[in-house]
Amino acid sequence: MKAMILxxxxxxxxxxxxxxxxxxxxxxxxxSLLERNILHLYKHGVKEMVVNGxxxxxxxxxxxxxxxxxxxxxxxxxxxxxxLGTAGAIFNAQxxxxxxxxxxxxxxxxxxxNYSFPAIEFTKNTLGHLILVPNPExxxxxxxxxxxxxxxxxxxxxxxxxxxxxxxxxxxLESSQRDxxxxxxxxxxxxxxxxxxxxxxGDWLDVGTIERLNRAEELIDNL
Numbered sequence: 103m104k105a106m107i108l109x110x111x112x113x114x115x116x117x118x119x120x121x122x123x124x125x126x127x128x129x130x131x132x133x134s135l136l137e138r139n140i141l142h143l144y145k146h147g148v149k150e151m152v153v154n155g156x157x158x159x160x161x162x163x164x165x166x167x168x169x170x171x172x173x174x175x176x177x178x179x180x181x182x183x184x185x186l187g188t189a190g191a192i193f194n195a196q197x198x199x200x201x202x203x204x205x206x207x208x209x210x211x212x213x214x215x216n217y218s219f220p221a222i223e224f225t226k227n228t229l230g231h232l233i234l235v236p237n238p239e240x241x242x243x244x245x246x247x248x249x250x251x252x253x254x255x256x257x258x259x260x261x262x263x264x265x266x267x268x269x270x271x272x273x274x275l276e277s278s279q280r281d282x283x284x285x286x287x288x289x290x291x292x293x294x295x296x297x298x299x300x301x302x303x304g305d306w307l308d309v310g311t312i313e314r315l316n317r318a319e320e321l322i323d324n325l
Contacts, residue, residue, distance in 0.1 A: 103148045103219070105207035106192055106200075107139055108265075108284075110156040110185035113212075115311045124158040126211040127165065128309070130318045135309060136162065136211050138322075140169060140176065146219040148207060150175045152200050156185040188284035192274050201271050208284070210265030214318055215306040222268050229270040229291060232299040234261035235306045240314075245285070246292070246299065253299040255292050263288075264306055 113125025120128065126136035133141075136153070143151060151174075155162040159180045166176045179195060186194050192208065195201055207219060222231055232253050237244045237260070244260025246253050263285070279286045291297050309318045 103207065103221070104150040104201065104204055105143050105148045105152075105209055106195060107136065107143075107151055107153045107209050107211050108188055108191055109136055109162060109211040110154045110159075110181050110191060111212065112157060112185065116315065119312070119315075122158070124155060124162055126155075127158075127161055128315065130214065130309065130315065131322045134165065135214065136165060137169065138214060139209055139211055140166075142215075143207070143209065143219065144171055144174055147221075148219060149173045150177075152177045152179060152195050153211075154179045154181055154186075154191045154195070156181045157183055187282070189274070189277075189279060189282050189287045192284075193280050196271065196274055202275075203271060205268060205270050208267045208269055210308075212309045213265035213306070214309060214321070215264065215266065215302070216304050217264075217266055217302055217306070224270060227296060228298050229273050229296045230288070230298070231268040232288065232297055233264040233266040233302050234299055235264045235302050237262045238308065240308070240310075246288075248299045248301060251298050251300070252295060253288075253292050253297040255289060261301055264302060265308065266302075 109126040111125045113120035127134040163178050166178055241262045245263045247256040247260050277287050279290055307318050309315050
């Protein structure tokens with residue numbers, strides 16, 4: 103399996119920890135967020151990964167070069183000082199020749215979970231699968247709904263997008279939302295009923311603030 107780890111965020115809410123380091127290299131315990139995601143994906147069978155970066159990207163490259171595991175390939179894409187955004191990062195990866203044929207996982211580097219990344223085969227009318235979670239305190243209104251295993255944009259019983267998804271290359275190759283967020287790309291396909299989803303009730307945490315980083319320190323034994 104293959105995966106894109108979105109790692110170009112500036113991490114302004116994690117200052118001062120991100121004053122001289124990229125957000126994905128903020129440590130939880132003795133490992134950075136990015137390293138934890140790489141090792142977790144590898145554990146569950148993902149052997150080819152693309153990692154993007156912007157500010158302090160050379161530090162991400164150094165980490166990637168230090169990780170040597172049998173059969174693992176990690177490629178780095180430098181976006182310069184201005185991140186391309188969550189959707190732009192994947193469009194850029196496709197322009198560089200990645201994710202053009204096989205379905206692939208997309209994971210936010212600031213998300214920690216014990217999700218198992220199972221093998222997924224899409225049916226004819228499905229181009230993506232979103233992992234949703236119960237709404238945390240920082241996103242109490244949720245993002246999307248699930249109706250009969252399909253993701254919808256209804257206003258009731260909404261859940262939060264986990265930052266984990268399994269996607270067909272067509273999601274981006276046939277999208278009109280090239281300069282937008284990943285959420286905008288999803289909504290384009292949700293409106294056409296092409297996305298499936300599941301509610302994940304395991305351990306999950308978006309490590310986007312100092313407060314949540316402190317909580318992650320308490321949860322890492324389960325992740």
